[in-house]
Amino acid sequence: MDCGTCETPDSVQVVTPEVVNVNLTISAKAQEMLGNAFGDDRSMALLIGVLSGGCSGYVYDLQIVESTDQSCQEVVIDGFKVLIPNASSHLLDGIEIDYVDRLMGGGFRINNPNAESSCGCGESFS
């Protein structure tokens, strides 16, 4: 098998969507829950990433971080710093970060106008 790894053949052309300036909103309930998570320390940021996988092809990846190596856009809403990786900005423009308060399936939820479909658990979208 010749894997071409001794040389450096060109990689397959990857579809790189245009970076868009993301607009997003955070519901009042989500802001309250983020306030509980962050405490008084507003130097931390909420990183909203997208990974491949899940029933619908993409899954959200929410993290509270100090910083990230990823190239990101920073959006500040009511003192909350939100980081959006440029690579997934096309998938996240217009989202609303909500919080669903229930025993099963509760937690942060992303309402995404770009999603054509999403799976039952709400973590995956396409």
Next chain:
Amino acid sequence: MPRVAYDDSALTVWQGSDALKFIDGLSSNKMLGMVKGELCQTVFTSSQAKIIDLATVFHMGDFLAVHSHRSQLTALLNHVTPRILNQDVAIIDVTSRNQFCIEYDCSNSVVGRFELKDDITYGYVAEGFSLLIASVDVECTCVGRIIEFNEWRIENQIPWNGYEISEKQHPLSAGLAHLVHLNKGCYIGQEILARMISRGRQGKIMLRIENGEVDDKFVTTHGEKYSLAIIRDTRQ
């Protein structure tokens, strides 16, 4: 053992720390936990659970070598590359550097591994056949005839790309149920396949039939006396 050229082959190298997880998240078989020297087949499926391509993944240690099909490579890459996003995955097409053939009617004692013999990589895909990959510079004789290979496939009910395996079928109807892992978690098409399995209603199945037993439009591989066909399962 007879060998037949496998011209509808593509070979891509998937590099990066996220490569295995990336394939696992987009295909039907469980890939996480694979180690160097192992191979595993998996099916990339659409949101309707239709087959995009059957892939054989060779774990090479620092990277993955993925055998897929030349006829489906564009569809496969169009499916996966938009989903790389920020993940550490790079894909390189090395198809033109390699030659491919199938050695069949063998009795592999080890399945799911590969080894290098005489500069040819022998991938022990199943008990009955191996996938051989060699650099184009290596002498690798494949003089078998496809008609005989197809008779062997019919006898052993082995589905093949372009025959049973196509974008019209889902893995269960194409005879690839063994590549649908039931406990691996979500991937595109998983909900539909899980529902079909749990309800015992997968619609069509692949069968070896005697010629003339079913309408010709259902036959996927024609043989001299027997054929393979994909027909609706009347037991459901």
